[in-house]
Amino acid sequence: MLDAIQRVEERIQQACRRSNRNREEVTLVAVSKTFPAEYIVRAYENGLRIFGESRAQEFKGKVSGLADDIEWHFIGHLQRNKIKYVLPYAHLIHSIDSIALAEAASEYAQNHALPSVSVLMEVNTSGEEAKYGFSPREAQDAFLKMNEMPGLDLKGFMTIAPFVSDEKKIRASFEMLRRIKEATSRFAPPENTAELSMGMSADFETAIEEGSTIVRVGTAIFGAREVQ
Numbered sequence: 747m748l749d750a751i752q753r754v755e756e757r758i759q760q761a762c763r764r765s766n767r768n769r770e771e772v773t774l775v776a777v778s779k780t781f782p783a784e785y786i787v788r789a790y791e792n793g794l795r796i797f798g799e800s801r802a803q804e805f806k807g808k809v810s811g812l813a814d815d816i817e818w819h820f821i822g823h824l825q826r827n828k829i830k831y832v833l834p835y836a837h838l839i840h841s842i843d844s845i846a847l848a849e850a851a852s853e854y855a856q857n858h859a860l861p862s863v864s865v866l867m868e869v870n871t872s873g874e875e876a877k878y879g880f881s882p883r884e885a886q887d888a889f890l891k892m893n894e895m896p897g898l899d900l901k902g903f904m905t906i907a908p909f910v911s912d913e914k915k916i917r918a919s920f921e922m923l924r925r926i927k928e929a930t931s932r933f934a935p936p937e938n939t940a941e942l943s944m945g946m947s948a949d950f951e952t953a954i955e956e957g958s959t960i961v962r963v964g965t966a967i968f969g970a971r972e973v974q
């Protein structure tokens with residue numbers, strides 16, 4: 747696993763160099779979904795501290811059993827009735843994909859006196875029906891609306907590129923998210939639009955070139971998943 751982590755690190759550094767960016771501008775989230783806790787322990791022993799999960803109950807189970815200096819990110823579709831498994835423990839929720847979910851999260855944060863819940867707005871930049879997220883057209887208005895909700899601390903945007911091999915289409919998807927961020931940042935404080943969570947194992951170099959600040963990497967660290 748150390749080799750895999752070092753290869754990912756090297757790829758991140760090369761992409762940063764190519765795009766004249768500092769390595770410190772890009773956070774690596776190791777996506778451990780579907781892998782047993784032992785895998786996280788090994789990655790932890792090899793220096794990683796930031797992990798991402800995409801299913802609420804699996805997330806809660808792993809958080810409870812592992813080192814408490816791990817920074818946990820939630821990156822999957824979150825049903826409103828599962829907010830309780832995620833909100834109290836997540837450093838950042840990448841996947842706020844509807845106003846209804848944002849409202850429910852805001853309400854939960856207030857009712858449970860959580861200091862504030864850091865979240866990203868998920869935008870469907872690929873147009874693929876199967877993907878969650880706000881449409882690019884509605885994103886800015888919805889973002890500004892969410893930014894008024896008490897208990898939520900918006901940090902920026904997240905997207906998943908289309909599952910295609912055409913690099914141009916992948917790049918266009920990341921570029922679209924960056925443009926949405928740039929347009930929205932004219933109406934919101936800079937800290938609310940700072941983060942761009944984009945890039946996975948197959949496409950994180952392209953994402954970094956397009957301004958990504960958080961890459962979510964599973965397969966390239968842990969190997970192929972048997973189930974999605």
Ligand SMILES: *Cc1c(COP(=O)(O)O)cnc(C)c1O
Nearest residue numbers: 777800821946947962963964965
């Ligand atoms: C699974 C997943 C990833 C990681 O994908 P890999 O291709 O394994 O790197 C990243 N982001 C989200 C939202 C995911 O669900």
